[in-house]
């Protein structure tokens with residue numbers, strides 16, 4: 001209903017504040033991470049990704065990205081440790097990407113962008129009854145961010161790119177069972193962490209961000225498959241290639257970025 005947000009000139013990130021005033025809030029994401037200014041914190045232990053019993057359900061095009069959703073009715077797949085006080089349940093993962101290799105990620109590192117960024121979205125089911133309730137609480141969500149850089153083919157990403165033709169248009173969805181996102185993780189889980197927000201409307205300031213320092217490598221061919229997706233629905237007249245679905249870095253304000261060892 002009403003004017004919907006997007007990534008275009010008129011409805012893109014610079015316009016979101018009109019409908020979502022929190023866009024100019026004090027803990028907005030993404031940010032530019034400056035490694036030299038991050039505080040190494042010895043109290044920050046390792047993160048643990050317990051995805052072995054995860055249950056992927058479907059892959060869909062929500063008009064903003066391609067999303068793989070998981071069964072989050074129990075603690076079968078959780079992230080814990082690091083800055084988190086308790087386990088957070090895996091709900092979905094999705095990607096952000098550009099139209100060319102040098103930009104597409106949401107977080108940047110010392111001003112440098114990556115070709116894409118993978119977000120694994122988790123919610124605090126210990127303290128909150130539903131995702132929606134958690135999504136409006138300051139410690140409700142934990143999003144794991146993983147940078148994608150261009151190089152050789154990623155040996156497992158084809159499992160996702162092979163399914164993209166089935167979700168070309170906004171509103172399309174198809175079964176996607178048996179996918180474990182563990183295969184998309186880099187070899188080590190060193191990270192930066194800070195308090196931030198959703199990077200798409202409603203931009204709730206409810207996210208504990210955990211951004212991995214090590215990126216994964218995917219090929220330009222594989223990333224190009226994501227650009228076959230459309231922002232628009234099948235019936236929409238004009239073709240709207242899905243690309244540049246990333247929000248630029250937001251002011252750090254009074255925040256501290258911490259670094260794991």
Ligand SMILES: NS(=O)(=O)c1nnc(N(Cc2cn(-c3ccccc3)nn2)Cc2cn([C@@H]3O[C@H](CO)[C@@H](O)[C@H](O)[C@H]3O)nn2)s1
Nearest residue numbers: 091092119121131132133135136143197198199200201202
């Ligand atoms: N770039 S990122 O920072 O990581 C993300 N940016 N957005 C993300 N999601 C969208 C979203 C919507 N809401 C929300 C919460 C309360 C009221 C209204 C909207 N919070 N996050 C994550 C996401 C949401 N959903 C679905 O949102 C519906 C509400 O829109 C909800 O009824 C469904 O139960 C839930 O499944 N799926 N994923 S993540």
Ligand SMILES: [Zn+2]
Nearest residue numbers: 094096119199
């Ligand atoms: Zn995201």
